[in-house]
Amino acid sequence: MHLTTPESIYHLRVGFPYLASKPYSSAWYLWLLWPVTLSFMMLTKIYRRSFVVERNQFHQLRLQTWAIPNFREQGKELNRYGEVYVKKHPQLKVKLVDGSSLAVAVLLNSIPKGTTQVLLRGNLTKVAFAVAFSLCQKGIQVTVLHEDEYEKLDISLGTKSEGKLVISKSYSSCKLWLVGDDLTEEEQRKANKGTLFIPFSQFPLKNLRKDCFYHTTPAMQTPKALENVDSCEVGLETYSI
Known part of the structure; x- marks a missing residue:
């Protein structure tokens, strides 16, 4: 802290x-x-x-x-x-895990099995870059809509994208959206019926579409065996990472 x-x-x-x-x-x-x-x-x-x-x-x-x-x-x-x-300290045999890497793990676990394509929208944070990398490694196609977003991701991932990073002009190209901050209401209305929105931001997406599905922000349930939890989690069964 x-x-x-x-x-x-x-x-x-x-x-x-x-x-x-x-x-x-x-x-x-x-x-x-x-x-x-x-x-x-x-x-x-x-x-x-x-x-x-x-x-x-x-x-x-x-x-x-x-x-x-x-x-x-x-x-x-x-x-x-x-x-x-x-x-x-390269000699330390310790694995460091921070909030962002936990958020990535939770986000990846939220994607339904059998998914072959996702649309990445919103501000490109370090969580977005890490998720895009992991999805490409898993053979899942990551689609973006803007040239600048594609260039940033392409530079970051390079050959590690495994050819799974693509750019498209169509909002209806897939029915699973990974969304961050600054996703506009206009963009949200362009999604296909039945689209699943999974946010990677700290705050939930405004639910505008009754014909779509909205996932919670990346969060984990506090185990009952965890004692003396108070700061930031007072009275909360789940909390954002």
């Missing part, structure tokens, strides 16, 4: 469970706590030490979530599946 704004400390376990159970957003009443917020910021400037914000237990595993006292967005090196740590 990382702190992005001074108020984000209140979304951790040391803050308020009500805030921790909802997507991050600033609230006016948090400004009343600015004296406390400034004191915390000064302490992190002086000590600059990570601290434990949550402890969980899953059967015999004891887990901890740490916060990095740095009030800024994550750098790219922290968002590349832990690439910076793998390169720095």
